[in-house]
């Protein structure tokens with residue numbers, strides 16, 4: 001199976017490693033963007049040396065409760081990085097839900113739109129109808145798109161997680177958005193689905209999405225798995241640890257690798273990770289037994 005993207009047909013025979021690049025404001029310089037742009041590009045280059053197959057570049061933190069970033073701020077962060085990143089020889093993905101950022105990224109040659117809102121985000125209902133994300137993607141002849149399931153929104157998703165058996169809910173939602181997108185003329189080969197680990201689900205629900213990943217693969221679409229450093233992995237501590245012991249995000253490498261490897265072994269096609277070098281090594285173990 002291939003993932004069709006703007007410039008690359010990505011072979012999904014073996015799992016691909018997508019390296020996360022967060023473009024965050026530069027606390028060292030005078031408020032300009034040069035420092036953070038340079039740091040992000042350096043990070044892109046390092047991830048490629050580490051074996052990243054795809055770069056995923058984002059300018060807004062989507063951690064639970066994180067503040068939103070304005071359109072202008074997000075463009076200022078992400079566009080200078082994308083302009084350089086598309087010259088690095090690997091497919092480049094934009095992690096954003098804002099249609100205007102998607103359009104600017106595609107205009108620069110970005111290969112993939114990765115959207116935690118599955119192209120369904122829209123600003124407050126006041127004012128003129130703005131550019132819609134589905135139209136931006138559908139108007140492009142072949143960019144790739146990753147459609148992710150999220151319960152509620154990043155500000156409130158953990159306040160009231162999902163109820164009941166999440167598997168059919170996540171599967172049916174993703175199948176529906178993929179179908180709607182194809183009705184707008186987007187080829188099936190451009191679409192990747194993602195259960196949205198950590199986005200409005202309990203720890204048990206997140207692990208059910210891994211244990212029963214086969215039910216998501218029944219849709220016939222390839223899957224992206226995003227387990228890297230997520231808080232569901234914080235409890236992976238010795239049984240002797242005091243109750244409530246939690247690993248900080250910086251100490252979640254081992255469980256992140258375990259989750260990525262299990263997801264790949266259970267059929268995930270793309271692994272979205274912070275720790276590319278180590279994930280590539282883990283994937284070599286999978287290849288060795290196949």
Ligand code: YH5
Nearest residue numbers: 062063148194196197226229230231249
């Ligand atoms: C995803 O799963 N996630 S941003 C909280 C953390 C660690 C990591 C420390 N964008 C996904 O990575 N796009 C994000 O706790 C994504 N799938 C796709 N397709 C959140 C993130 C993170 C949040």
